[in-house]
Amino acid sequence: MKNLICALLLSYCCSGFAQLQDFVQDYGDTTYNDKNLIESITFKEYPSSEGGVATFLYYPTDTIMYIEYKDHEGFAQYEYNKYGHLTGVRVDHYRALKNYNFYNYEYGDDGIVNAVYTYDSTKTLTEINKYKYNEDGDPYEQTTHSGNGDLLYLTTYQYNSNKELIGSETFLSSGLLRVRTVAASVSPNGLSSRYSYTYDDNNQLEKINYIFYKENGDFEDFSYVLFTHEDGELKTFKVSSEDYEKVKKKHKENEWIKEYYYITNRNKK
Helix, strand or coil: CHHHHHHHHHHHHHHCCHHHHHHHHHHEEEEECCCCCEEEEEECCECCECCEEEEEEECCCCCEEEEEEEECCEEEEEEECCCCCEEEEEEECHHHCCCCEEEEEEECCCCCEEEEEEECCCCCEEEEEEEEECCCCCEEEEEEEECCCCEEEEEEEEECCCCCEEEEEEEECCCCEEEEEECHHHCCCCCEEEEEEEECCCCCEEEEEEEEECCCCCEEEEEEEEEEEECCEEEEEEECCCCCEECCHHHCCCHHHHHHHHHHHHHCC
């Protein structure tokens, strides 16, 4: 439930109370301060949850300053600056015995997020994500760094002529393609897809995990392909639970062999 509540709370801060109204009527009791601003929401029982309480604090200008949500699983805290920008997050799932994390946000003059800093429960910086945007304000590049600043991943985003996101690619610091996504609108089978790639010690493609989603976001299929090599050449592959099959290069008509050679050649560029 916490993920749902957090999404609703963030929607509230960005777009006003209206987006919370229907949900609160069904699942929550709300109190207001003397300025008619939400002071707290006590969420009733919800499927797979025992409910929880969200409390709100405001700046003198009536813009949101702080939100805290607590339930039987843990708590989440959100801090905002006077411009309404999210500047810090703390999440603690103590029910699951997980350490909590902190997230700090850095903004440019235009109010767009330039970087997100992730800290562990000891307040040690563990990850930095930095973003670059095109003239339309859409991200076209994201870099992920370790806490000491080393580059881990580079992600690029692609858009069509209608400025719609049609895909993305994430590369390891070595330049190898790690993750590729394709939007449903450009997929031959009408499904959005996500492919992730792992490599052996010789940087040869070893495994492809792939997930397909329906256009409405429903899960469609998940599977994987394993590849084995001999003397640097592809020898066999296995698709999920199917039996191993010896493969020769002339069998490229198989979609996964095509994918294998596509990624292999892509990484040579």
